[in-house]
Amino acid sequence: MPIDTVCGMELSITEITLVLNGTSFYFCSEGCRAEFLRHTDDYVQAATTEVEAAEPLGPDDV
Amino acid sequence: MFRQRRQRWKQPSPSAPTMCRFVGYIGREILLSELLVSPANSLIHQSYGARERREPLNGDGFGIGWYGSDQPAEPALFKSITPAWNNQNLLELSRHILSGCFFAHIRAASPGMPVSDANCHPFRIGQYLWMHNGTIEGFRLIRRRLCDSLPDRLYDSIQGTTDSEHAFAVFMNNLGDDTALTARDLGSALIDTISQIEKWVRRAGVTQPSIYNFAVTDGQNIATVRYVSSANTEPISLYFSKPGEYCYRDGKPMIRRNSISTGMIVASERLTDERDDWVRVAPNHVLTIDNQLSTEVRLMAL
Numbered sequence: 619m620p621i622d623t624v625c626g627m628e629l630s631i632t633e634i635t636l637v638l639n640g641t642s643f644y645f646c647s648e649g650c651r652a653e654f655l656r657h658t659d660d661y662v663q664a665a666t667t668e669v670e671a672a673e674p675l676g677p678d679d680v
Numbered sequence: 681m682f683r684q685r686r687q688r689w690k691q692p693s694p695s696a697p698t699m700c701r702f703v704g705y706i707g708r709e710i711l712l713s714e715l716l717v718s719p720a721n722s723l724i725h726q727s728y729g730a731r732e733r734r735e736p737l738n739g740d741g742f743g744i745g746w747y748g749s750d751q752p753a754e755p756a757l758f759k760s761i762t763p764a765w766n767n768q769n770l771l772e773l774s775r776h777i778l779s780g781c782f783f784a785h786i787r788a789a790s791p792g793m794p795v796s797d798a799n800c801h802p803f804r805i806g807q808y809l810w811m812h813n814g815t816i817e818g819f820r821l822i823r824r825r826l827c828d829s830l831p832d833r834l835y836d837s838i839q840g841t842t843d844s845e846h847a848f849a850v851f852m853n854n855l856g857d858d859t860a861l862t863a864r865d866l867g868s869a870l871i872d873t874i875s876q877i878e879k880w881v882r883r884a885g886v887t888q889p890s891i892y893n894f895a896v897t898d899g900q901n902i903a904t905v906r907y908v909s910s911a912n913t914e915p916i917s918l919y920f921s922k923p924g925e926y927c928y929r930d931g932k933p934m935i936r937r938n939s940i941s942t943g944m945i946v947a948s949e950r951l952t953d954e955r956d957d958w959v960r961v962a963p964n965h966v967l968t969i970d971n972q973l974s975t976e977v978r979l980m981a982l
Contacts, residue, residue: 625962625977646979648911649963656914657960 623661624650638662699733699916701726702785702801702811703951704895706902706969707943710926712744712774716764716784719933719951724771727764727786732917732949738786739763742770743800745809746782747899753807755782755899759800780943781899785811790843798840803848805837807898810851812844813916813948814891814908816877819843821884826850826877850876851896863968866896866903867978870966875982878909889913895946900971904946906961907980918961921945923973944969 620629623643634645636654643665645651654661703715703723716723721731730736743759760767764786785801793799802809816822826846827835834849851873855861874892881890889910896903908915923941927934935957945951946967950958961967966978 622962624960625965625979627977627979647964649965652911652914653960653963660955660960 620644622646622650623665624653641665699735699738699815699891699948700785700787700801700811700813701730701733701738701948702783702813702895703945703947704783704811704897704902704904705779705943705945706781706897706971707926707941707973709749709778709780710943712746712777712779712782712784713771714926714933715945715947715951716744716774717771720953721949721951723784723786723947723951724764726949730949735788738788739765740787740789740795741797741800742767742784742786743802744770744774744782744784745802745804746777746779749780753899755804755807755809757802757804759797761795761797761800781897781902783809783811783895783897790815793843794841796840799842799845801844803840803845805834805848805852808848808852809897809899810844810848811895812842812847813893813895813918816843816847816881816892817888817890818881818884818886819846821886822877822880825880829853829876847873847877847892847894848896851894861898861901863901863903863970863974864976866898866901867905867966867968867976870894870896870903870905871980871982874905874907874980878982881909891916893918893948902944902946902969903966904961904968905966905980907964915963917948918967919947919950919958920961920967920969920975921947922957922959923975924957941973944973944975 620632622645627646632644636643727738741761742764745755745757747755783802789795801811830849854869854872889908892907894905906915906918924935925942927936964980968976
């Protein structure tokens with residue numbers, strides 16, 4: 619289930635979205651979407667960190 | 681001979697609305713100084729050098745409210761109209777008071793609002809503490825209607841002249857008499873309070889946006905909200921700490937994550953330089969923290 623990048627809510631409806639550099643971001647409200655646009659670097663960095671933490675280590679990783 | 685303290689009136693300014701700063705804590709007992717004094721961006725630092733608002737000064741008084749573990753449920757208060765940055769009593773008390781739940785606030789009075797002890801936050805009614813960062817536009821136009829909506833005991837509880845304290849009375853009226861309330865209940869009452877005030881404001885013909893960053897605690901739970909009544913206005917900042925242990929490393933406070941959470945902080949600004957320690961409360965969302973340190977963030981639907 620998609621998660622609002624800003625507030626962390628699980629979303630059953632994904633009407634409010636934004637595509638940035640090929641990545642889709644989902645929001646519960648226009649308020650969260652506006653907040654994302656105001657502080658894009660913070661939220662993109664946080665989202666990247668979570669993805670990296672979730673990826674399993676490969677054979678070449680130390 | 682005693683010089684009678686007079687109310688000081690803040691001259692209206694044509695600049696943007698002034699804002700206060702606050703911090704709240706719930707969890708394992710800590711010294712108040714760990715949030716008010718020690719961090720790089722402590723609340724006392726924010727009284728002269730706030731980082732996330734245009735005007736860095738919050739010198740129109742301060743207040744702290746704290747709950748003791750062995751004492752009655754009603755919290756203690758200490759307030760003063762002097763700036764927090766040079767109040768020696770505040771430093772002394774904060775370095776000796778241990779508490780598992782406390783609120784602290786530094787004030788930048790809204791234009792036209794008197795600077796007085798009674799107008800310093802946090803406000804207290806029974807076991808509840810209340811703080812506000814923001815302003816209710818057109819408050820003078822709705823004050824009579826607001827007061828008429830209150831039962832006598834809540835009307836009589838109002839000692840000052842601020843929009844913030846009056847909003848607290850509305851909140852307590854919405855809370856009702858039930859004493860077995862959850863964090864979620866506090867959050868729902870916050871939403872109802874904002875909704876009610878906004879109806880009065882709109883009926884009065886006020887079009888400027890109001891800012892409703894309220895925080896309330898009963899000593900067991902905290903509820904806070906980041907809300908502005910205009911989709912075109914960025915709400916003022918509000919954060920909460922990521923779960924973890926609040927500790928010191930190299931003499932600097934930090935939040936050690938990946939350890940058992942010992943406490944949660946809500947704050948107008950990040951207290952530490954570690955941005956990763958903090959989560960920004962989303963606009964138009966209510967945050968609640970219960971006495972198990974479980975958090976919930978809900979979108980407000982007004």
